[in-house]
Amino acid sequence: xxxxxxxxxxxxxxxxxxxxxxxxxxxxxxxxxxxxxxxxxxxxxxxxxxxxxxxxxxxxxxxxxxxxxxxxxxxxxxxxxxxxxxxxxxxxxxxxxxxxxxxxxxxxxxxxxxxxxxxxxxxxxxxxxxxxxxxxxxxxxxxxxxxxxxxxxxxxxxxxxxxxxxxxxxxxxxxxxxxxxxxxxxxxxxxxxxxxxxxxxxxxxxxxxxxxxxxxxxxxxxxxxxxxxxxxxxxxxxxxxxxxxxxxxxxxxxxxxxxxxxxxxxxxxxxxxxxxxxxxxxxxxxxxxxxxxxxxxxxxxxxxxxxxxxxxxxxxxxxxxxxxxxxxxxxxxxxxxxxxxxxxxxxxxxxxxxxxxxxx
Numbered sequence: 175x176x177x178x179x180x181x182x183x184x185x186x187x188x189x190x191x192x193x194x195x196x197x198x199x200x201x202x203x204x205x206x207x208x209x210x211x212x213x214x215x216x217x218x219x220x221x222x223x224x225x226x227x228x229x230x231x232x233x234x235x236x237x238x239x240x241x242x243x244x245x246x247x248x249x250x251x252x253x254x255x256x257x258x259x260x261x262x263x264x265x266x267x268x269x270x271x272x273x274x275x276x277x278x279x280x281x282x283x284x285x286x287x288x289x290x291x292x293x294x295x296x297x298x299x300x301x302x303x304x305x306x307x308x309x310x311x312x313x314x315x316x317x318x319x320x321x322x323x324x325x326x327x328x329x330x331x332x333x334x335x336x337x338x339x340x341x342x343x344x345x346x347x348x349x350x351x352x353x354x355x356x357x358x359x360x361x362x363x364x365x366x367x368x369x370x371x372x373x374x375x376x377x378x379x380x381x382x383x384x385x386x387x388x389x390x391x392x393x394x395x396x397x398x399x400x401x402x403x404x405x406x407x408x409x410x411x412x413x414x415x416x417x418x419x420x421x422x423x424x425x426x427x428x429x430x431x432x433x434x435x436x437x438x439x440x441x442x443x444x445x446x447x448x449x450x451x452x453x454x455x456x457x458x459x460x461x462x463x464x465x466x467x468x469x470x471x472x473x474x475x476x477x478x479x480x481x482x483x484x485x486x487x488x489x490x491x492x493x494x495x496x497x498x499x500x501x502x503x504x505x506x507x508x509x510x511x512x513x514x515x516x517x518x519x520x521x522x523x524x525x526x527x528x529x530x531x532x533x534x
Contacts, residue, residue, distance in 0.1 A: 181197035194207070196225055197225075199225045200411070201398065208224060218256050221260075226269070244279075244291045254329065255273075279322075279323060302344055306344060307347075309347075317346045323341045354480075355473055355475075365471060366379065369469065372435045374436075377444065380428055388413060388414070388415060391413050394411070396443050396451075399411045407424070408422055446461075
């Protein structure tokens with residue numbers, strides 16, 4: 175069966191030679207050149223990197239991988255993920271994130287094990303606890319590494335490469351179950367005071383507030399996602415997170431004004447200081463952290479803005495399904511987290527009015 179490559183463009187030059195390019199997923203206007211054809215062994219690497227918005231830099235010297243080593247397991251698993259992406263059974267973003275994590279995993283060195291990639295794949299549970307703890311300064315990254323390793327080892331178990339998953343049962347470093355801290359009105363005021371209209375920081379906050387999008391979508395949204403409906407401009411996109419529902423929202427005046435205040439127009443609304451789209455959610459996340467520090471705000475994130483929007487909508491009386499439509503949720507129980515608290519406060523307020531009427 176022939177493999178289908180969504181977004182692949184095959185163009186014929188005047189000299190008869192074929193040129194290959196690929197559309198970046200979520201941004202049809204952006205195209206990345208592929209220097210080789212489908213017959214080349216590196217084609218699939220160039221294709222998937224291009225779909226994720228990157229350029230793959232290969233090497234002329236192909237590593238000789240020791241069978242049953244960590245290096246061998248990681249490369250085998252990433253090849254498996256590439257085939258899933260080609261079959262549209264996995265997201266290019268997932269491939270990109272796990273490639274980054276797992277290659278860092280193979281290159282990690284400690285005093286006990288040495289370089290992890292050179293070890294046999296049947297590492298003990300303690301070896302993974304050590305690398306998790308070595309990343310304790312970035313608990314989110316440490317937990318994501320364990321998640322990626324666990325998925326890889328589950329695949330290896332299914333394949334019969336080893337009997338059990340050594341990562342299973344390792345706890346998270348991030349023990350806060352409350353998730354991101356919602357922004358307060360004071361946070362918003364301080365941020366806008368530090369970053370006035372016309373700055374990328376102001377545009378980012380406005381985009382987050384008036385779309386409630388995830389950070390992975392914030393780096394892809396742009397004018398190509400604008401559509402006209404009954405004389406109004408709307409934003410429509412398919413979120414990158416697997417299982418999310420499509421989103422269609424009117425561009426309210428603050429957002430429309432902020433997007434038009436940008437000095438440079440590019441493939442996306444949010445651009446780096448070099449006028450290019452952010453290469454990954456992590457690069458934008460790092461920039462947001464610096465913007466917040468400039469404004470004197472600590473411990474806040476893009477997801478905290480998303481949660482704040484959901485809470486504001488719930489307090490304003492929006493239903494679960496209305497919030498679902500904005501947040502791209504597909505299950506009512508997810509949006510119920512926000513509406514339940516607002517409903518309970520409304521009921522307690524009415525009940526207290528009854529008490530206020532008592533003859534005391």
